[in-house]
Amino acid sequence: MTPRIVVTTPIPEPAAELLRTAGGELWISQEGGSLPTERLHEVAQGAHAIVANLRDRVDAELVEAAGEQLRVVANIAVGYDNVDVPALAERNVQVTNTPGVLTDATADLAFALLLMVTRRLGEGERLIRDRQPWSFELSFMLGSGLRDKLLGLIGFGQIGQAMARRARASGMRIAYAARNRVSAEVEAEFDAVYLSRSELLERADVVSLHCPLTSETRGMIDAHALRAMRADAFLVNTSRGQVVDESALVTALRQGWIAGAALDVFEREPEVAEGLLELDNAVLIPHLGSATVETRTEMASLAARNVLAVLAGRPALTPVWPNRTGG
Template sequence: MTENRPRIVVTRKIAEPALAVLREVGDVWFPEPDRALSPGELHTAIAGADAIVSTLHDRVDAAFADAAGPQVKVIATVAVGYDNADVAALTDRGIVFTNTPGVLTDATADLAFGLLLVVTRRLGEGERLLRARTPWSFNLGFMLGSGLQGKTLGIVGLGQIGQAVARRALAFGMDIAYSGRRRVPGEVENALQARYLPFEELLHTADVLSLHCPLTPETRHLIDATALASMKPSAFLINTTRGPVVDEAALADALADGVIAGAGLDVFEKEPEVHPRLLELDNVALAPHLGSATVETRTAMAMLAARNVAAVLTGGDPLTPVKG
């Protein structure tokens, strides 16, 4: 390590352009080969760090901050959501905490709509049938799915990503309804032709329910057995926000029993684990947390995190701070 240069720990390797930004302001360490560190390894690795670039699977709490030491100035997460972080504990210790909003909106909206198409048009089932070399022939009743035109997309949380999903749905001829902690401005409602509904009414109304709310104590298991029973038997659930917003066991029951028609999931309660009964069901489309997984988006996320670190270490203000 170069004398007097800040020590920057990157808990999982990020895009090279972002590493280059960090190397301009400090000495950078990350695990080689790239791998997830155990909590003990992670706390050892961050000891003495002046700055840390973390991921959403690192538990960034008081113990994390104390393991780093009193010299740590900034922790930048390469994610929008920060339910894994105790921001108040970091703020109490004078640590700047930042996230990466905005840059992953379109990629996540694309993935959400991709899951929607896969499950409503049974594309995953069709591909599995072909790869299994199952005999088939075209007929007018073969693997019928559900069309989208004239159907209602219910969005829980009409923020940036929710709005981006709504724009895609409009192009497919869907109607938009939403719920959330508060109504969005009238100009947003008008642009999206969206109507606000209380959550319980949205459950009854939506043909497709897409989740875009943050994970909070109030939204943990927001979609439970009761919520699923309130949905139409023909309805589909899409989750690209955080896994614990959905009670996976209840969802597996609902899918198996025909309470709802299907689901598309990119996130899970206990990642990387997936509830085993979900893996056995054909009416659920599963993806391994690919919402932001494009080269362009992951690079932009890493660059924003790196620029936040560089700004703080050089005496400036962070670009996207999270307030505790």
């Protein structure tokens, strides 16, 4: 077999070099941004492997456009809510993702957002850049400290636990809500308390989201959830934008239901709800969770190694479905 590999977005050169070792044809998009659906289906024709990004809709229609020879779709992301996994499984197409390699980068950014929103750092920088007058006073732009505050993590996987380590180093207490309770050993490591989601929302000083986007979590942080939070609490989201109902969040921030929110992801990326842009108690950054040179290079390289493994008839390194060889 002479493989055709399609990469839907520009990737770091080390990852591209890995893919070249497969021989055959390597097509890497240089078109910038996400490919429109029609164009994505066009370039996928004849592909044995597709390296996709989280903006690509990978579904039965894409597989049909590619053809029966398609064997693997390697998603350059931990989450794979953009992939219709059952549809690909039905057509015997392997799906892989890139867990683990972005854990620290995302946790670093989540903790940075926590600091930005609790200490009003974005607001302070805007004041300086706008050349507004200011002077040091004891009551000037006071934020909230972290020591002895309760960090409530919704989702306690690799990234949630990495976030907990950073928070513990700053003297925070840890609680978590998750679909499955972790082991007693992991709870002991963080001195973490397991709570129901409703209890966590009511008690936490900071709620940080580290859950995948599923039918259960879509819109999970809605008006009811925001009303349940304390008026002096903060929300941090580095998971998926659709977990939060942005219109409800705008109301919550305007009405003082919560003290502030820091978002790396948005409900309709790259669009940001207009109301959020007007609010000083909202910290907004453009999906930078894994955006370090090292992390993005390793994510793309892991996707490439998954492709090479499946095309060679070996098990994928990080399969989403199924845990099988590529043969």
